[in-house]
Amino acid sequence: MAERWATSRGGLQGIDLHLDPAGPGLRRGLTDALRAAVRTGRLSPGTRLPSSRSLAGDLGIARNTVADAYADLVAEGWLTARQGSGTRVADRAVPAPPARPVSPGRAPGRLPYSLVPGSPDLASFPRAEWLKATRRALTAAPHDAFGYGDPRGRPELRTALADYLARVRGVRADPEHLVVCAGFAHGLRLLCDVLRARGAGTLAVESYGLDDHWDLVARAGLRTAPLPFDASGTRTEDPGEAGAVLLSPAHQFPLGGALRPERRAAVVDWARRTGGLILEDDYDGEFRYDRQPVGALQDLDPGHVVYLGTASKALAPGLRLGWMVLPPSVVPGVVAHGAGRSVGVVEQLALAEFLTSGAYDRHVRAARLRYRRRRDALVEALAERAPDVHVTGIAAGLHAVLRLPPGTEQTVVQAATWQGLAVLGLSRFRHPDADATPGDGLVVGYGTPPDHAWTGTLEALCRALP
């Protein structure tokens, strides 16, 4: 227990110094107590402190201890010591800002059910398998893996990803041109820097997408311009002045279609003709249910397409693990802007283990089966309970689009809230400059709920629908 020592002399009048004179940290304790007194304003600027001899006598401790504590605080700028005028409290001490508690993980009033898209079922993250991969990674890593390393990321992971992407997504991935990043947003941010350095001022985007991405692009100093949109999807034949195009060809987000073959060809032709870049957002390419996955667009022309993927849908967004397969000419720019050195080596090596051991494939297979069952349950429930609602975009991914009768979107979103369900309307995903108006709808992220909440979530959705 710390005893209380009160001094009765000089500038320390009325200041309590909490010290344990028997402890090893006597000097430290005195330093801390004096610093606290200055910081909180109990010792005001300009106050002259007692001499080290008199304070030492007061406190019953060695004079050197006091002198050392004063010296520490002078070194830190709290006190000043001038020949002839003794030790004083420095002028620039400021009061501490009032402390606020850390906000809790769940905001108050958060709804019990959620179909907000963008996340897989977080409860199904394979913790035990991930720990196993981490153990193997930590055991096998060479010492120099813990250093700064290759700015593209660990070679073990780049090789494992190149194999995986070639096998599963048809990507032409040379590990030399594969760069690890901390998720899609990080990769997009790096690419914006590269695009600006190439002189691009505009990134063409789909008419429907994520405002988070558009905002990120704007903050990085580029304009976003939406591509025209018609009944067949995004029109890619003329991105205008844009230096690059951001597309989700395998599974448009959020509308859900695959980019039509002639439009895949058209955008590659545009890139070749103009030297533009295509950024391919393959955010959920592993999840396709009724036919073979649509292969990556990148394979058509690796010299003009940047392929972007992540572990966010197959595993979890919290891992912050993503990757880019780059045209060789883009690698130096991305590396110069920081890329792969942002990602922790233990998680990189754990993911490499996860991929090469087959755990990734097993996990995706099991997840695909579960999400497909959810999708089927969704379609079935809607057919029975809400026959006026047309479900689209169900061939793939972790979300579907529910087409609603005109003018009902806001009402339905509100009704869902009353049912305790968070769900987003389609209009929220429309680029502010887009001409397109595909009508009212809901974007239903059926991958989001944990298993135990799925039935309740579906029931809440059905109750909210017209």
Next chain:
Amino acid sequence: MAERWATSRGGLQGIDLHLDPAGPGLRRGLTDALRAAVRTGRLSPGTRLPSSRSLAGDLGIARNTVADAYADLVAEGWLTARQGSGTRVADRAVPAPPARPVSPGRAPGRLPYSLVPGSPDLASFPRAEWLKATRRALTAAPHDAFGYGDPRGRPELRTALADYLARVRGVRADPEHLVVCAGFAHGLRLLCDVLRARGAGTLAVESYGLDDHWDLVARAGLRTAPLPFDASGTRTEDPGEAGAVLLSPAHQFPLGGALRPERRAAVVDWARRTGGLILEDDYDGEFRYDRQPVGALQDLDPGHVVYLGTASKALAPGLRLGWMVLPPSVVPGVVAHGAGRSVGVVEQLALAEFLTSGAYDRHVRAARLRYRRRRDALVEALAERAPDVHVTGIAAGLHAVLRLPPGTEQTVVQAATWQGLAVLGLSRFRHPDADATPGDGLVVGYGTPPDHAWTGTLEALCRALP
């Protein structure tokens, strides 16, 4: 084993299709083989493919399988199918770039010994303890930890860091204003974006420092301007037009001194007067040997100082774990520019465990003892073997500066190379625009070698010295 099937008709003449007709992936195998043939140029653009009926007959497989494979490749853009003209190879197939092997972790010709500063002994990374912390983190984490989460980073880690930094470095750290980042460079990059948004065009830096940081600042669109430097260190009283100042007050890198009290005061006064920001790079604050650590400058005025720290010296750079304690007004800008969502949640939670369990303190204590012994051995060896060399900057950190006789720096660095030792001259750390010329020297990172190489490294250094 895959049998070889050769077709003898139409456009596939001479093309080997590697198929296992008994396998489950027949359609997939055919798709892959055709795609490979197009990609490698064996099937040239415009080539007409045999009808699905005739190829199926040729291969002895179902016609639907061929039709499906064609449809997949049309969807991917490799083939085109037009009414009346059959299925053809699309025009835009490009040859694959030649594959190059991933470069090995160690570049050929790398020297056996290294005293290049900036890294702790990577061989001493506490793998078993880190795995233990990861296990506890993975077990205890709530499901929603695996989601996108708070852009400042996990609350568990921010709280643990705030406690640690207050206790060990005297930082006034409210977890609300603490943001997790992926190391110092990542934090600096985010801060540059904030500074530009505040209208700053110049960041004042120390005359000696790291060119990597200056380059990063330049790429982020800011000029670096070196502060004057005299016998007492960096002069901080007038940073001129700069909107912010980057300093290493506890232990100047690489020269090794602590910023003098009146200069700490002066820079805080400057910041208050002009509304400028001080970026405090506390890169090795935990390692001080002969006296109490110098407390953080941030404590003098948390409203104008950004405190930056990392786990790179205490644990390992490969973890890519850093943190910033920010003035409240800077938090929104840093968060808007991406911050804490770049860092994997498993490593964030593992570090929180490491801190709260005391493993971090134990590891730092043991490391400090080992590095201090190395420093003592260095000083002793030099006193005996190279009495003309003056050692400075030895009170703290993982490196020292060896002052060399005028005009000998390049010769000594070259002589070290002949001894198999990588070591950097002091001139390499001088800002190109700095007036200062503190003479010839070596920056000796004695923390870098693994234990088993330490004696040999020291011996090589002594042999290289005049």
